[in-house]
Amino acid sequence: MFENILLNVSRNITLTDDEKNTFTGLLERRMVPRKTVLLRAGDICQFEAYIVKGCARIYHVDINGCEIILSFAVEDWWISDLASFHEQKPSMFFIEALEKTELLMLSPKNKQRLLHEVPKFERIFRILIERSLYTIQNRLLSTIGKSAMDRYLEFVDMYPTVPPRVPQYHIASYIGVSPEFISIIRRRLASKAPIP
Amino acid sequence: MFENILLNVSRNITLTDDEKNTFTGLLERRMVPRKTVLLRAGDICQFEAYIVKGCARIYHVDINGCEIILSFAVEDWWISDLASFHEQKPSMFFIEALEKTELLMLSPKNKQRLLHEVPKFERIFRILIERSLYTIQNRLLSTIGKSAMDRYLEFVDMYPTVPPRVPQYHIASYIGVSPEFISIIRRRLASKAPIP
Numbered sequence: 001m002f003e004n005i006l007l008n009v010s011r012n013i014t015l016t017d018d019e020k021n022t023f024t025g026l027l028e029r030r031m032v033p034r035k036t037v038l039l040r041a042g043d044i045c046q047f048e049a050y051i052v053k054g055c056a057r058i059y060h061v062d063i064n065g066c067e068i069i070l071s072f073a074v075e076d077w078w079i080s081d082l083a084s085f086h087e088q089k090p091s092m093f094f095i096e097a098l099e100k101t102e103l104l105m106l107s108p109k110n111k112q113r114l115l116h117e118v119p120k121f122e123r124i125f126r127i128l129i130e131r132s133l134y135t136i137q138n139r140l141l142s143t144i145g146k147s148a149m150d151r152y153l154e155f156v157d158m159y160p161t162v163p164p165r166v167p168q169y170h171i172a173s174y175i176g177v178s179p180e181f182i183s184i185i186r187r188r189l190a191s192k193a194p195i196p
Numbered sequence: 197m198f199e200n201i202l203l204n205v206s207r208n209i210t211l212t213d214d215e216k217n218t219f220t221g222l223l224e225r226r227m228v229p230r231k232t233v234l235l236r237a238g239d240i241c242q243f244e245a246y247i248v249k250g251c252a253r254i255y256h257v258d259i260n261g262c263e264i265i266l267s268f269a270v271e272d273w274w275i276s277d278l279a280s281f282h283e284q285k286p287s288m289f290f291i292e293a294l295e296k297t298e299l300l301m302l303s304p305k306n307k308q309r310l311l312h313e314v315p316k317f318e319r320i321f322r323i324l325i326e327r328s329l330y331t332i333q334n335r336l337l338s339t340i341g342k343s344a345m346d347r348y349l350e351f352v353d354m355y356p357t358v359p360p361r362v363p364q365y366h367i368a369s370y371i372g373v374s375p376e377f378i379s380i381i382r383r384r385l386a387s388k389a390p391i392p
Contacts, residue, residue, distance in 0.1 A: 060341075062337070062342075066341060068340050068341050070333065070337075082329060083329055083330035083333065086322070086326050087326065087330075092333075092337070122318060126282070126322065129322070129326065129329060130279055130282050130283065130325065132329055133278060133279055133325060133328055133329045133332065134279040134283075136329065136333060136336060137266065137279065137332060139336060140335060141256050141258070141264055141266075141288070143339050143340060144264050144339060145256075145258040145262060145264050146258075176340050
């Protein structure tokens with residue numbers, strides 16, 4: 001159960017067997033059915049979750065009731081609203097499982113314990129937040145400066161396993177176009193002869 | 197010279213006089229004229245800078261040569277490309293002083309020394325990166341889901357001292373509209389009777 005998450009963290013820090021046990025002992029395993037809402041806007045996010053198996057999305061609902069998808073997460077990704085989690089303030093986001101999903105969740109209290117007992121985990125969580133920042137900076141630049149086609153290609157590059165797993169309207173919400181426009185983009189891409 | 201930066205960090209951590217001296221001893225003061233480029237896209241960002249006096253912007257130039265302003269920073273703000281600074285990889289951004297600006301700069305090496313000698317600074321830098329993430333998440337949601345008028349009002353709310361200090365085309369670049377449209381928004385706002 002912990003094999004993948006230990007591989008995930010060992011890309012950045014080296015852990016002794018004792019430290020591995022401390023870490024895994026602080027994780028709570030959850031298996032949730034499709035469409036489970038893990039976080040609701042207005043609530044305080046009480047987890048950083050590692051996805052063992054499954055797929056989730058984090059999204060905002062604006063004042064007109066329109067959904068804006070911030071990101072997807074699949075196997076070997078972490079998902080959370082880090083701003084809400086760290087500051088313990090109400091989230092602007094929903095997090096929803098899009099498939100039956102197995103998660104390993106770390107609560108704020110257990111994260112504090114982990115950092116106290118194994119301070120080298122600071123590095124992992126710093127890297128996670130830096131990557132989130134980096135990803136969202138890129139997304140903002142694409143949203144402002146790039147065409148819908150380029151944004152779609154970036155999406156596929158970033159989430160190669162997601163397109164067959166989620167409804168087209170979720171992809172449209174992420175790209176910021178109508179679902180019909182996603183169909184047009186896909187037809188255009190399909191009609192191009194492959195590069196020899 | 198260090199009064200404001202010490203007030204800035206003391207909002208989140210308590211420092212002894214020795215710790216304050218360690219911190220300020222690792223800062224490099226720079227006074228730069230208007231239009232100084234502090235970071236160039238393609239270079240690795242070698243500083244986290246606190247603005248004592250002045251104003252700067254961080255921006256991206258897309259493949260068509262269009263500028264996209266990620267954020268402004270004025271007195272008591274920090275400015276850096278945190279992704280480039282932490283990962284020591286080439287930046288996608290330029291950082292430019294928009295006025296004669298006084299900065300206190302922390303290099304990667306001195307930051308490491310600081311964290312080694314005064315580990316409680318981890319908290320400050322974690323908070324800085326969380327705020328950046330939070331700010332940019334909000335900005336992305338506004339860019340996708342809000343009108344130009346709402347984005348302008350958010351900009352003024354976030355940077356109340358910036359509008360009189362920077363050219364209108366920089367504000368337009370931040371909002372994602374033409375400079376002419378900023379004039380239209382301002383005229384509309386000015387024509388509204390004040391709420392009694």
